[in-house]
Amino acid sequence: MPPIMRIDVPDHNGEVDIKSAYIKGEDSFAIKLSSGFFDNPAMGIPSANGLMILINSHTGEPLAVLADEGRLTDLRTAAAGAVAAKYGSRETSRIAGILGTGAQARLQLYALMLVRPIEHVFVYGRNGEKAVKFKHKMEQKTGLHLTVCETAEQVVRKSDVVVTTTPSKEPLVYGDWMRPGLHITAMGSDAEHKQELDASVIEKADVVVCDVKSQSVRLGELRSSPEQMERAIELGEVTSGKRSFRQSDEEITVCDLTGTGVQDTAIARHVYHQLLDWEGVTDERREV
Amino acid sequence: MPPIMRIDVPDHNGEVDIKSAYIKGEDSFAIKLSSGFFDNPAMGIPSANGLMILINSHTGEPLAVLADEGRLTDLRTAAAGAVAAKYGSRETSRIAGILGTGAQARLQLYALMLVRPIEHVFVYGRNGEKAVKFKHKMEQKTGLHLTVCETAEQVVRKSDVVVTTTPSKEPLVYGDWMRPGLHITAMGSDAEHKQELDASVIEKADVVVCDVKSQSVRLGELRSSPEQMERAIELGEVTSGKRSFRQSDEEITVCDLTGTGVQDTAIARHVYHQLLDWEGVTDERREV
Numbered sequence: 001m002p003p004i005m006r007i008d009v010p011d012h013n014g015e016v017d018i019k020s021a022y023i024k025g026e027d028s029f030a031i032k033l034s035s036g037f038f039d040n041p042a043m044g045i046p047s048a049n050g051l052m053i054l055i056n057s058h059t060g061e062p063l064a065v066l067a068d069e070g071r072l073t074d075l076r077t078a079a080a081g082a083v084a085a086k087y088g089s090r091e092t093s094r095i096a097g098i099l100g101t102g103a104q105a106r107l108q109l110y111a112l113m114l115v116r117p118i119e120h121v122f123v124y125g126r127n128g129e130k131a132v133k134f135k136h137k138m139e140q141k142t143g144l145h146l147t148v149c150e151t152a153e154q155v156v157r158k159s160d161v162v163v164t165t166t167p168s169k170e171p172l173v174y175g176d177w178m179r180p181g182l183h184i185t186a187m188g189s190d191a192e193h194k195q196e197l198d199a200s201v202i203e204k205a206d207v208v209v210c211d212v213k214s215q216s217v218r219l220g221e222l223r224s225s226p227e228q229m230e231r232a233i234e235l236g237e238v239t240s241g242k243r244s245f246r247q248s249d250e251e252i253t254v255c256d257l258t259g260t261g262v263q264d265t266a267i268a269r270h271v272y273h274q275l276l277d278w279e280g281v282t283d284e285r286r287e288v
Numbered sequence: 289m290p291p292i293m294r295i296d297v298p299d300h301n302g303e304v305d306i307k308s309a310y311i312k313g314e315d316s317f318a319i320k321l322s323s324g325f326f327d328n329p330a331m332g333i334p335s336a337n338g339l340m341i342l343i344n345s346h347t348g349e350p351l352a353v354l355a356d357e358g359r360l361t362d363l364r365t366a367a368a369g370a371v372a373a374k375y376g377s378r379e380t381s382r383i384a385g386i387l388g389t390g391a392q393a394r395l396q397l398y399a400l401m402l403v404r405p406i407e408h409v410f411v412y413g414r415n416g417e418k419a420v421k422f423k424h425k426m427e428q429k430t431g432l433h434l435t436v437c438e439t440a441e442q443v444v445r446k447s448d449v450v451v452t453t454t455p456s457k458e459p460l461v462y463g464d465w466m467r468p469g470l471h472i473t474a475m476g477s478d479a480e481h482k483q484e485l486d487a488s489v490i491e492k493a494d495v496v497v498c499d500v501k502s503q504s505v506r507l508g509e510l511r512s513s514p515e516q517m518e519r520a521i522e523l524g525e526v527t528s529g530k531r532s533f534r535q536s537d538e539e540i541t542v543c544d545l546t547g548t549g550v551q552d553t554a555i556a557r558h559v560y561h562q563l564l565d566w567e568g569v570t571d572e573r574r575e576v
Binding site: 003005006007008012014016018020021022024025029031033035036037040043047049050053055057059061062067 | 290291293294295296297299300302304306308309310312313317319321323324325328331333335337339341343345346347348349350353355
């Protein structure tokens with residue numbers, strides 16, 4: 001998995017990131033372009049866009065261009081959140097806290113509901129009106145009860161599992177607010193100028209997990225506390241059974257997600273094979 | 289222009305390079321994937337493949353996927369060779385020397401003929417049979433006379449302008465062979481393990497030009513003589529009139545090309561606008 005490539009377009013307040021990962025033994029891998037052009041909303045179009053290209057691992061031939069406009073990134077990011085919660089949060093977590101009210105706030109809540117018996121949701125967003133809309137929409141969609149909070153602190157103090165989904169440039173969550181048993185997944189920060197967790201959160205946590213440590217220390221929450229890198233565990237070490245994440249109900253656990261090319265390759269392959277299924281492509285033709 | 293991103297697929301002797309460049313003021317830019325899978329020829333398919341994606345500079349939206357299988361890279365690489373020869377070789381250059389007999393050997397000769405009054409061509413390739421085929425094909429295509437040489441040295445000693453187009457890992461050309469007035473364009477080396485020119489070539493040359501100095505010293509011919517980097521000129525400085533390349537008929541000149549994302553953006557934009565012309569898309573609809 002090579003480092004992320006980034007093309008800056010400062011004239012238009014935009015950037016394109018390129019991620020990729022070859023997974024040993026798999027017959028294809030993805031190269032993903034994801035763009036963020038932050039003047040777009042003023043023109044009535046979403047800031048995020050992107051596409052994935054699936055490459056034949058044996059020959060280098062392009063197999064498919066998935067013009068998903070960033071949808072697959074949204075889904076795999078939410079899926080990574082579910083994996084983090086599955087290994088990091090208490091199994092009995094019933095109260096979810098969501099910071100932020102955008103697309104990831106929605107998707108992370110759906111993902112969380114797949115792995116934990118969520119009954120109630122506390123949500124906080126800078127824009128109170130959007131938070132109320134989020135409450136109504138998600139109550140309708142999920143059947144859960146949502147409560148809009150006045151502060152991030154209220155959300156964190158009341159929840160079993162918190163997901164931070166904002167593009168914040170300053171800490172939103174502080175270590176003092178955390179009680180035993182809490183799990184936090186921070187998926188918002190993926191660039192040098194972003195930060196959701198105060199350094200005290202990482203310091204006070206009993207277990208710190210990242211999707212990719214080298215990325216987290218550069219683009220994620222470990223940037224504020226690089227001295228914690230040594231004890232941090234990678235999520236892949238957890239899912240492959242090499243290391244443990246939560247080991248008791250009393251621990252405070254944190255997982256920082258910056259997004260990985262491996263996740264892109266996994267979802268692109270999954271979708272590509274689903275498309276082949278729908279089109280009735282036989283296994284024979286599918287072989288490379 | 290960010291550094292080249294490279295994904296290695298060692299299990300299948302392959303790699304994918306990604307290049308890009310945003311050109312200030314242009315309304316689109318390209319992201320290019322180019323692959324080299326070196327076990328492909330044994331399976332009867334070309335080792336090179338690739339595609340280009342044109343991105344809207346204002347919004348980040350993908351405008352086009354040009355599934356050119358590497359053809360546009362071939363053409364822009366040859367075009368860069370023509371530019372190098374136009375500024376580096378003597379205007380009266382009539383004798384071309386080509387090292388290598390592959391696709392770039394053909395295209396570089398065509399490109400050279402666009403800028404210099406070539407009358408005769410000397411060619412050398414490791415595989416004598418392929419060299420003979422190259423001679424026959426190119427005599428038919430160009431109407432020129434070609435002579436197959438036994439050694440690279442014969443080619444270099446007899447030519448006014450030499451283009452090296454091989455994937456050689458060891459020097460093919462030595463400084464002792466060069467006579468006053470010679471121009472050499474080296475376009476083969478684009479990776480850490482490749483080298484076509486002995487360090488003595490760079491040292492003895494009166495003028496050394498690179499497409500991108502920082503790439504040449506890492507992936508190209510300056511790798512063998514990094515101490516020459518300071519005096520090296522970039523081709524863009526020449527074409528924009530800031531610096532001179534050849535200043536007299538007696539100088540020995542060398543240009544090392546490693547390939548740039550700017551070239552990819554230029555040819556992708558050119559082809560895209562040609563496609564819009566062919567489809568009769570009006571200027572209005574074309575605006576972003």
